[in-house]
Amino acid sequence: MEPILLKNCKFIVDAINPLRKNKDILIKDGRIEQIGENLSTNGFVLDCKDCLVIPGMINAHTHSSMSLFRGIAEDSKLDEWLNKKIWPLEAKLNAYDCYVGTKLSVMEMLFSGFTCAVDMYFNMKDVAKAYIELNFRGVLSEGLFDFFNEEVLDEKLKYAETAFLDLKNIKSELIKPSFGPHSTYTCSDKLLKGIAEISNKYNALVQIHVAETKEEQELCIRRYGLREIELLKKLGLCNKRSILAHVVWLSNEEIAILKNTGAIAVQNTISNLKLAVGSTCDIRKLLNSNVNVSLGTDGPASNNSLDAFEMLKFSALFLKNMYHDPTVITSREIFRIATYDSYKLILPEINGGLIREGYVADLSVLNLNSFKLKPITEDSTHIINHLVYSCSGLRAKHVIVNGKPSILNGKLFNSNEEGIIEEFEKVFYSLLNR
Amino acid sequence: MEPILLKNCKFIVDAINPLRKNKDILIKDGRIEQIGENLSTNGFVLDCKDCLVIPGMINAHTHSSMSLFRGIAEDSKLDEWLNKKIWPLEAKLNAYDCYVGTKLSVMEMLFSGFTCAVDMYFNMKDVAKAYIELNFRGVLSEGLFDFFNEEVLDEKLKYAETAFLDLKNIKSELIKPSFGPHSTYTCSDKLLKGIAEISNKYNALVQIHVAETKEEQELCIRRYGLREIELLKKLGLCNKRSILAHVVWLSNEEIAILKNTGAIAVQNTISNLKLAVGSTCDIRKLLNSNVNVSLGTDGPASNNSLDAFEMLKFSALFLKNMYHDPTVITSREIFRIATYDSYKLILPEINGGLIREGYVADLSVLNLNSFKLKPITEDSTHIINHLVYSCSGLRAKHVIVNGKPSILNGKLFNSNEEGIIEEFEKVFYSLLNR
Numbered sequence: 001m002e003p004i005l006l007k008n009c010k011f012i013v014d015a016i017n018p019l020r021k022n023k024d025i026l027i028k029d030g031r032i033e034q035i036g037e038n039l040s041t042n043g044f045v046l047d048c049k050d051c052l053v054i055p056g057m058i059n060a061h062t063h064s065s066m067s068l069f070r071g072i073a074e075d076s077k078l079d080e081w082l083n084k085k086i087w088p089l090e091a092k093l094n095a096y097d098c099y100v101g102t103k104l105s106v107m108e109m110l111f112s113g114f115t116c117a118v119d120m121y122f123n124m125k126d127v128a129k130a131y132i133e134l135n136f137r138g139v140l141s142e143g144l145f146d147f148f149n150e151e152v153l154d155e156k157l158k159y160a161e162t163a164f165l166d167l168k169n170i171k172s173e174l175i176k177p178s179f180g181p182h183s184t185y186t187c188s189d190k191l192l193k194g195i196a197e198i199s200n201k202y203n204a205l206v207q208i209h210v211a212e213t214k215e216e217q218e219l220c221i222r223r224y225g226l227r228e229i230e231l232l233k234k235l236g237l238c239n240k241r242s243i244l245a246h247v248v249w250l251s252n253e254e255i256a257i258l259k260n261t262g263a264i265a266v267q268n269t270i271s272n273l274k275l276a277v278g279s280t281c282d283i284r285k286l287l288n289s290n291v292n293v294s295l296g297t298d299g300p301a302s303n304n305s306l307d308a309f310e311m312l313k314f315s316a317l318f319l320k321n322m323y324h325d326p327t328v329i330t331s332r333e334i335f336r337i338a339t340y341d342s343y344k345l346i347l348p349e350i351n352g353g354l355i356r357e358g359y360v361a362d363l364s365v366l367n368l369n370s371f372k373l374k375p376i377t378e379d380s381t382h383i384i385n386h387l388v389y390s391c392s393g394l395r396a397k398h399v400i401v402n403g404k405p406s407i408l409n410g411k412l413f414n415s416n417e418e419g420i421i422e423e424f425e426k427v428f429y430s431l432l433n434r
Numbered sequence: 435m436e437p438i439l440l441k442n443c444k445f446i447v448d449a450i451n452p453l454r455k456n457k458d459i460l461i462k463d464g465r466i467e468q469i470g471e472n473l474s475t476n477g478f479v480l481d482c483k484d485c486l487v488i489p490g491m492i493n494a495h496t497h498s499s500m501s502l503f504r505g506i507a508e509d510s511k512l513d514e515w516l517n518k519k520i521w522p523l524e525a526k527l528n529a530y531d532c533y534v535g536t537k538l539s540v541m542e543m544l545f546s547g548f549t550c551a552v553d554m555y556f557n558m559k560d561v562a563k564a565y566i567e568l569n570f571r572g573v574l575s576e577g578l579f580d581f582f583n584e585e586v587l588d589e590k591l592k593y594a595e596t597a598f599l600d601l602k603n604i605k606s607e608l609i610k611p612s613f614g615p616h617s618t619y620t621c622s623d624k625l626l627k628g629i630a631e632i633s634n635k636y637n638a639l640v641q642i643h644v645a646e647t648k649e650e651q652e653l654c655i656r657r658y659g660l661r662e663i664e665l666l667k668k669l670g671l672c673n674k675r676s677i678l679a680h681v682v683w684l685s686n687e688e689i690a691i692l693k694n695t696g697a698i699a700v701q702n703t704i705s706n707l708k709l710a711v712g713s714t715c716d717i718r719k720l721l722n723s724n725v726n727v728s729l730g731t732d733g734p735a736s737n738n739s740l741d742a743f744e745m746l747k748f749s750a751l752f753l754k755n756m757y758h759d760p761t762v763i764t765s766r767e768i769f770r771i772a773t774y775d776s777y778k779l780i781l782p783e784i785n786g787g788l789i790r791e792g793y794v795a796d797l798s799v800l801n802l803n804s805f806k807l808k809p810i811t812e813d814s815t816h817i818i819n820h821l822v823y824s825c826s827g828l829r830a831k832h833v834i835v836n837g838k839p840s841i842l843n844g845k846l847f848n849s850n851e852e853g854i855i856e857e858f859e860k861v862f863y864s865l866l867n868r
Contacts, residue, residue: 067808067809068809070808070809070820070824071809071816071817071819071820071823071824072809072811072816072819074764074765074815074819074823075760075761075763075764075765075819076760076761077760077761078760081760104805104808107805108805108806270751272755273751273752273754273755274750274751274754274760274823275754275760276754276755276757276758276759276760276762277758278755278758279755280755300824303823303824304819304820304823304824305806305823305824305825305826307826307827309827310744310826310827314748314751316708317704317707317708317748318707320707320708320709320710321706321707321710321712321713321714323710324710324711324712325710326509326510326511326512326515326708326709326710327509327510327511328710329509330508330509331508331509369852369855371538371541371542371851371855372542372739372827374501374504374538374855374858374859374862375501375502375504375505375506375858375859375862376859377506377866381508382505382506383505385505385506385508385509385738386504386505386738389505389508389708389737389738389739390504390505390734390737390738390739391739391827392739392741392744392826392827393741393743393744393806393825393826393827393828393829394827417805418803421803421805421808424808424809425808425809425810428808428809432811
């Protein structure tokens with residue numbers, strides 16, 4: 001792998017370190033080898049004198065193939081949306097469709113500041129292919145449910161393990177295989193317990209939807225006499241390897257379990273507002289309770305964009321409104337959650353989310369000439385304010401993931417935007433006519 | 435003025451007409467002269483075969499010069515923000531600063547789909563210069579207050595009229611002069627009554643902040659025994675020419691007054707959430723009560739972006755959440771408010787906000803190749819879903835205002851982006867060191 005030198009970076013900003021100015025960043029073997037002055041390399045040199053370098057962000061919950069369903073049925077009730085529009089189309093999806101839908105989403109995520117996504121869907125081997133092709137990091141899991149049909153239990157558990165091993169066998173540094181039982185209302189307790197056991201065997205992450213709606217909690221209580229987090233704990237699915245998406249409707253007892261087990265609570269503000277589940281995950285309360293917190297966009301059919309900066313803005317603003325207090329969360333806290341905290345929680349085996357020597361080289365390089373970043377001062381807080389409050393839709397100039405270029409000079413390095421869009425449209429129209 | 439022909443527009447979408455496909459739009463003398471096939475002109479021809487043409491949107495409340503303060507003090511209480519950061523800098527602002535700050539904001543608005551803004555600040559003659567230079571439409575008013583000091587009343591009223599006439603005398607089709615008493619808590623009832631009289635004389639619009647906070651309403655009740663809208667009605671400032679920004683905290687009686695007088699209620703969701711005033715204007719209730727409704731971004735120091743698409747998304751999503759009902763507002767309603775309704779209410783003297791023959795040529799032309807607009811079908815609802823839910827940060831390819839180009843092929847027609855940013859930074863740094 002050729003070294004990359006980010007030359008004369010005007011500003012380097014992360015959520016913890018002081019602002020650095022006019023420094024070079026030398027990237028080698030996937031890591032930040034050195035940050036200094038007058039560095040040189042026989043590798044690739046990128047002039048960054050008009051640029052701001054920031055750590056990449058993690059999208060801790062999405063379903064990237066669902067770009068194929070973006071905008072086709074909005075402003076409707078969840079059950080109508082699922083039954084009449086999404087599920088009939090989803091039933092026709094093949095592996096190639098998922099690969100192509102994912103490419104569009106990964107492109108969108110890369111341009112907007114993400115360098116990794118936690119993604120649950122179907123045909124994940126083909127999804128992984130898209131991630132690797134565009135040089136994007138993925139924590140991938142095959143979505144799983146049994147709809148409480150005991151007859152399919154063994155088959156489903158076997159399928160889950162096979163799908164996991166398929167991802168593991170790709171042996172890519174970019175792909176972290178995980179398990180994806182959909183939720184407590186689509187998976188039986190036996191299936192969930194089975195997944196807990198297999199995931200323990202592989203020491204693997206498990207992603208699951210939890211407490212997105214009040215109704216879902218009520219159903220769980222009727223079925224098991226337990227709230228969702230209590231059930232998951234009992235089944236062995238509430239620990240440091242558990243990525244719990246949504247967690248909107250939590251009791252104080254459930255929050256205490258999250259704290260004690262170290263499970264990761266993923267806020268999905270935009271999706272929660274759009275699907276009108278009644279609120280969004282209160283990360284202020286969770287942070288104050290020492291719960292591990294991360295942020296996600298949810299899928300492109302329920303957001304509908306996969307924009308990291310927009311995610312930060314909605315997340316911060318919703319909390320300010322919820323507490324009727326503009327000081328309740330700072331831009332730096334939100335930015336830290338999406339970068340350093342998320343890397344630490346979701347990819348603890350690599351040091352990431354900060355721009356420090358020895359840390360993994362997952363970086364976004366932004367052109368400081370955008371009006372979205374004006375005015376600017378040599379104050380990292382001012383710069384982070386822009387990232388959180390005025391950068392929705394900003395396109396990164398360069399993106400480096402695992403030390404390799406994903407975007408260079410505003411263009412995909414390993415593919416081309418027009419080609420991906422053309423392929424995507426072809427698949428979409430064929431899907432409509434199937 | 436040279437005619438402009440938008441040739442082979444792939445899609446033409448507005449909030450009311452059915453989708454039109456592969457049509458030409460001929461623009462002459464500021465108007466849409468003809469929509470048809472095989473049209474020709476001896477003027478300017480723009481190939482739009484990969485484009486979506488939409489009507490321009492109105493930003494019904496902003497303070498564009500405040501781009502100079504963007505991001506400098508976030509996550510703090512309103513009074514601290516004003517007293518420690520904004521006011522000391524504002525005291526140093528000169529007319530040239532306002533001109534330069536406005537240029538950055540107008541550029542941002544043009545690129546994001548706006549073709550007009552309702553703008554209240556200081557040095558509005560110089561603000562108007564920026565609007566005209568970039569070919570952007572403005573309803574402009576000099577901000578006015580007397581802080582209940584009777585001694586300055588006559589001087590302030592004279593100043594208001596002079597500033598209004600200064601704008602009127604520019605005699606630009608782009609500039610609509612108006613009056614801008616700041617609010618009921620910064621202007622005495624005598625000043626407000628005086629402004630009502632002068633504005634009647636000129637049949638002019640009046641823009642004012644109303645009911646942004648609960649405290650502001652309580653203050654008004656303590657001072658006058660009336661709620662703000664009741665006071666404004668009594669003083670002659672609640673009629674079809676009244677543009678009332680924020681209107682978050684309204685009683686049912688106040689809503690009835692809005693309905694009966696035809697005053698224009700302007701929702702500013704993003705600003706309300708960010709400053710954490712406790713809620714945002716409930717336009718569902720207002721629309722159901724037959725109140726005239728429009729949307730605004732508020733200024734770049736309290737939003738912090740001036741992005742039309744982002745404004746639409748926040749507006750729709752907040753309502754869905756507020757009502758716990760995803761069907762409470764549709765993307766088409768939100769889009770109609772920002773286009774057709776706002777033009778009808780704020781610029782009733784010209785027909786705008788729709789793409790129809792005879793209507794004013796205020797148009798945005800978007801490149802359909804953006805991933806933000808994918809997938810796409812020949813269904814105007816699907817396309818409007820994208821505009822509202824996934825287009826934050828999209829940059830228009832061409833923008834036409836009053837029949838003249840403002841943006842062509844992604845670049846400002848009458849200026850250049852780099853030059854504006856350079857000038858802006860120079861002014862900002864000089865302001866910090868004054």
